[in-house]
Amino acid sequence: MITVCSRCRDRIGFGELGECLICCGSFEKIDDLISDILEDLNDYEYENFDVGVRLYGSSKAIELFLKEKFGIEDTLKDDFKIDFARRFSSRTGKLRKVNGDVRITINLEDLSYEIDVSSVYIYGRYIKRVRGLSQTRWICGYCEGRGCEKCNYTGKKYLSVEDLIITPAIEIFKAENAFLHGAGREDVDARMLGNGRPFVLEIAKPRRRKVDLRHLEEAINQYAKNKVVVKFFDYCDAKSVEIIKNAKFKKRYRVVVRFDKEIDRAELEEVLKKLETVITQRTPIRVLHRRADKVRKRKVYSAKLILHRGKVAVIEILSDSGLYIKEIVSGDEGRTKPSLSELLRVNARVEKLDVIEVLGGLEEILNTHVFKSLRG
Template structure:
């Protein structure tokens, strides 16, 4: 079985580096050294065969043809009597590994990178379609793509020049290069900050709500702000981060959300803030937390740097919650009725259709959730407080009102009274150290 295909050189005069790349997974050395060694060995073998053929007076055209191909591909040591051999350019690399060309690309990349603060990077190599087609044609089972080699070699040079580390998983910046066209552009990966927030007042949404009429463009209805509400938890938290990082935008990822009129108390709700295209990454999280907490409406706790997968964990991980609700009843309530309510709701499965108040933006589905524990305390004849420990995704306001029978059972159906939620607070997100899972 012939492992080395020298016949390919008759069609494509591959340089030492590119010929060696065809067998990159064999013999631990550089592609250039491997390719040169293979060519020299074959040239030596061919010259010996031709010499013997001449002595015996037999045909050696096939050996001579391959020897010419080796000479065209750059084997200078070959000497052919009365035959002029002109070296040809390699059709695979086309000289992209030339020292001067690499240096030129390196300087160009460094110039683009100089305005960004980063520790890690990755090289994204782009090659023309005709090069990809050539690779498919000459591919061997031991081959390394030219894309891999260029990215590795250029990455080594950039790491030395900038004293930065390559990172395949979570690079701060990706340097995209087409070494054939010499095009370079940067992909500035987001900066992720994770922590918990407490919303101490009512009337603030978690995230920015665009005006429904103008969809964020600004109109008379929204007083040309483009927003339905003047401020949000997202904006209060994001503003100092954007100023510190000089990022172009921020996106807020919360582990669930509370209604605009609901406070988020206790030890807060986990969140990840994604800062897009930051120019500065080394920021003082404690100092920014102090600035946010001076606002008085929102507080942040346990801030730390995160990674991209954190936002996926936050969105997809279910967790239980504890709520405090102030309930108002149409009729007087007794202590006995409250005890009955606690008993009826303990470990109770709740069947809940999408509340009417959110049907305009959510699918009409039936959700099955569970209430695990309820504690009640009477405030006056028509008001009582509930502490509810339940599954995430349970609509508490509708658990109380019944939502015209769309939630079953409900506080109203159990007590046989019209009950509504006057105040609601989230006291705890039982996330089991969700932040640490990232």
């Protein structure tokens, strides 16, 4: 016969009351355990929690012993979670929720625990008004972020849209970190104008979870000093990061093109019509060092001449997501076909590039039932 506590005896149906070999007296220690956990969570805002249990060492061995010797599939873990959740709820008034705001994992052998704080997600759009900003953090390759002469002791190769957004956000949410997940990205030297690029801001390990989004917007826009302007729509969830990462929104671009020689306007307009087709594009030479060399096919829906003077033209292009725009102008040594350069038989290059519209976003699905239920 083994000695057990009353809770474990109720569960397995036998045993002599005494020092519990199954749970090592865990049930009796739950209230103290909760006190310790609440102290650690003191600084954190959360509306709900989840609890997980791990069995190691002797508690794992006992589980196996019960199974082999008595044929019992003990439900100690579930029983412990239920009792823990009940007492935690009554102490805090908060309910257990799958993948809740805080996730507590308890090791039943020694009652050590880990607390994971779920990220907070916010959906928004950003406008980038200046060139020379990367979208996400880009650390200096010489010093790997420590700061050196090359990077003017900033540790960064470029200042980023992400830097400008997360710095105030981390402060306001009293968070450990934050990340920008964009629906595609523009080049460092391209601006992102118009209705802005959809993105999800992830706040990692936040101590605050409910921040007024207008207040957050103001703080960021003030900090970013008009280099970047953000607009937030609503809180969302981890799923929306996947959605935004896989979104294929069409984009409208405005490009300033310079030709090697003067171009006839009528010819240019005719050639632009030929560019409204499926473009076959091999990964551009300029990004080959960080992207796989493959062929993609993307459609150009429209290519309109906005302005033309001698060797310079301003063109608006509407295309599928994932088309490299600079290369449909230059041809990229024949890797992009057709191209403006190829069709005109003259060298052409993009002098300036702006994204002026991203056609689509999460605004529509933010209000759907599916999405709301995901957010709980």
